[in-house]
Amino acid sequence: MLYPLNLELSAKVCAIIGGGRVAERKAQGLLAAGARVTVIAPEATAGLRQLAEQRLLCWRQEEYRPGSLQELCPLLVFCTADVPAVNRQAAAEARSLGALVNAAAQPEITDFQVPSRVQRGDLLLTVSTGGGSPAFSRLLRERLEQEYPESFTAFMDWLAKLRAEIKQVPGGSDTHQQLWRQVLNQQIIDLVRAGELRQAEDEIRHGITDAGIKP
Numbered sequence: 001m002l003y004p005l006n007l008e009l010s011a012k013v014c015a016i017i018g019g020g021r022v023a024e025r026k027a028q029g030l031l032a033a034g035a036r037v038t039v040i041a042p043e044a045t046a047g048l049r050q051l052a053e054q055r056l057l058c059w060r061q062e063e064y065r066p067g068s069l070q071e072l073c074p075l076l077v078f079c080t081a082d083v084p085a086v087n088r089q090a091a092a093e094a095r096s097l098g099a100l101v102n103a104a105a106q107p108e109i110t111d112f113q114v115p116s117r118v119q120r121g122d123l124l125l126t127v128s129t130g131g132g133s134p135a136f137s138r139l140l141r142e143r144l145e146q147e148y149p150e151s152f153t154a155f156m157d158w159l160a161k162l163r164a165e166i167k168q169v170p171g172g173s174d175t176h177q178q179l180w181r182q183v184l185n186q187q188i189i190d191l192v193r194a195g196e197l198r199q200a201e202d203e204i205r206h207g208i209t210d211a212g213i214k215p
């Protein structure tokens with residue numbers, strides 16, 4: 001069974017071996033998370049070249065060779081070359097440097113997989129099939145995008161602010177847990193989904209007042 005975790009990657013060094021379609025997809029996700037990305041590949045897609053020209057990532061236009069990763073000291077290494085032996089070599093070096101390895105087509109050298117995802121502000125929904133069917137992950141992701149539209153971005157922002165207020169309320173975490181379980185119900189999700197943010201927020205505020213709490 002895979003163990004899910006959401007990594008804080010801002011300013012962390014990540015290396016991508018290979019410059020094809022898979023590399024480009026991985027680079028986009030990593031850049032969105034604020035990582036410092038270096039691509040090592042003799043050739044790169046137009047999209048990757050553009051990102052390099054905009055200095056959003058570093059493209060080392062060369063083949064991977066043992067030692068290439070040494071001075072980078074990356075946290076994560078993505079092996080996406082279309083030569084399995086190259087990916088194996090890079091993965092071995094990465095591990096010796098303490099990095100975690102992703103190799104989409106070679107599960108035997110993979111430490112972690114990248115899930116399909118929907119981002120709505122701080123709300124992050126991810127889907128994995130453990131490599132069984134990435135196409136099914138995509139299908140589910142498309143459904144989740146419809147079920148959790150953009151309105152959730154603003155709602156999550158509001159909810160996090162309210163939680164910060166509630167945290168100041170005396171009673172400790174048991175009281176807070178009980179309160180949240182009472183005021184957050186399935187109907188709230190439906191209201192946010194329908195874009196009725198104001199009503200969702202009012203429902204929550206009323207629930208808090210009914211519980212006798214003044215945030």
Ligand SMILES: C[C@@]1(CC(=O)O)C2=NC(=C\c3[nH]c(c(CCC(=O)O)c3CC(=O)O)Cc3[nH]c(c(CC(=O)O)c3CCC(=O)O)/C=C3\N/C(=C\2)[C@@H](CCC(=O)O)[C@]3(C)CC(=O)O)/[C@H]1CCC(=O)O
Pocket residue numbers: 025026029102103104105106112113114115116117127128129130131132133134135136137138141
């Ligand atoms: C989630 C997503 C994220 C991302 O890539 O960032 C991702 N694949 C996506 C899409 C996708 N990938 C492929 C297709 C074509 C249809 C098909 O083949 O099924 C489609 C669908 C499409 O594009 O329509 C081909 C494919 N993928 C892998 C192999 C290798 C193999 O199976 O051996 C092959 C065959 C290559 C070949 O035949 O040459 C392997 C992996 N792909 C994973 C992630 C990991 C498992 C995640 C999981 O199980 O859920 C894992 C194990 C490695 C990893 O960690 O990257 C992204 C969803 C984007 C979205 O949400 O739209």
Ligand SMILES: NC(=O)c1ccc[n+]([C@@H]2O[C@H](COP(=O)([O-])OP(=O)(O)OC[C@H]3O[C@@H](n4cnc5c(N)ncnc54)[C@H](O)[C@@H]3O)[C@@H](O)[C@H]2O)c1
Pocket residue numbers: 017018019020021022023040041042043044045062063064065080081082083086104105
């Ligand atoms: N396209 C997909 O959706 C997908 C998904 C998962 C896995 N895969 C597999 O992952 C691999 C990469 O897929 P792709 O579509 O990005 O392939 P691609 O052919 O578009 O890209 C391969 C890249 O590897 C680079 N490369 C070759 N030798 C290298 C070396 N010695 N050092 C550094 N880079 C080197 C090439 O220059 C090229 O940029 C393939 O084996 C593919 O079967 C593809």
